[in-house]
Amino acid sequence: xxxxxxxxxxxxVQEGRISILNCDYTNSMFDYFLWYKKYPAEGPTFLISISSxxxxxxxxxxxxxLNKSAKHLSLHIVPSQPGDSAVYFCAxxxxxxxxxxxxxxxxxxxxxxx
Amino acid sequence: KAGVTQxxxxxxxxxxxxxxxxxxxxxxxxxxxxxxxTPGQGLQFLFEYFSETQRNKGNxxxxxxxRQFSNSRSEMNVSTLELGDSALYLCASSLxxxxxxxxxxxxxxxxxxxx
Numbered sequence: 001x002x003x004x005x006x007x008x009x010x011x012x013v014q015e016g017r018i019s020i021l022n023c024d025y026t027n028s029m030f031d032y033f034l035w036y037k038k039y040p041a042e043g044p045t046f047l048i049s050i051s052s053x054x055x056x057x058x059x060x061x062x063x064x065x066l067n068k069s070a071k072h073l074s075l076h077i078v079p080s081q082p083g084d085s086a087v088y089f090c091a092x093x094x095x096x097x098x099x100x101x102x103x104x105x106x107x108x109x110x111x112x113x114x
Numbered sequence: 115k116a117g118v119t120q121x122x123x124x125x126x127x128x129x130x131x132x133x134x135x136x137x138x139x140x141x142x143x144x145x146x147x148x149x150x151x152t153p154g155q156g157l158q159f160l161f162e163y164f165s166e167t168q169r170n171k172g173n174x175x176x177x178x179x180x181r182q183f184s185n186s187r188s189e190m191n192v193s194t195l196e197l198g199d200s201a202l203y204l205c206a207s208s209l210x211x212x213x214x215x216x217x218x219x220x221x222x223x224x225x226x227x228x229x
Contacts, residue, residue: 043220043223044204044220046218046219089157093216097169098170099164099208100145100147100206100208100210101162102159102218104156104158105156107157
């Protein structure tokens with residue numbers, strides 16, 4: 001039962017353009033959502049998060065949008081840079097006593113071409 | 115500030131053996147979580163420890179166990195290894211400030227191969 005889904009295994013964009021990574025979830029109990037970036041041979045690195053009481057959160061070039069009614073979130077990277085090429089994971093936390101228990105999507109491989 | 119340290123980086127075992135993986139969290143972090151990453155299943159939560167107590171557990175068989183020491187360092191153990199246990203095992207630590215959302219900091223992982 002895949003509670004967090006990233007339906008696009010890969011995404012290719014040109015440097016300077018916008019990258020949009022999507023994520024859908026099915027569990028209504030999820031209260032917090034996070035995006036992680038992962039390079040080969042390294043652990044995931046936290047990028048940005050959003051609480052279910054918000055619909056948008058920005059941090060520099062990264063913006064996360066949350067649509068609770070559609071159970072959908074997206075990560076926008078503007079402008080995209082070659083160094084952004086990595087695997088991006090969407091993750092969800094049910095709040096309460098979930099603490100460090102995250103449910104991850106399968107990941108999307110982003111390739112940014114110079 | 116040193117990051118999360120996992121040892122060893124690579125491990126090769128045979129079916130039926132047992133293995134112990136080690137994780138040293140970031141200094142001051144009190145919670146340690148373990149995740150398994152496989153190509154087919156993605157990143158899956160194993161368990162989380164806080165103050166030497168397991169406070170969350172994922173859907174893995176009892177062959178997978180862990181513990182946390184008083185200095186917050188953690189170990190996980192897998193007994194009676196199966197081929198399907200081949201995976202990247204990731205440890206993550208967090209401050210555990212009592213807020214519901216925890217920003218996890220991951221180590222580079224231990225790549226386990228079971229032959």
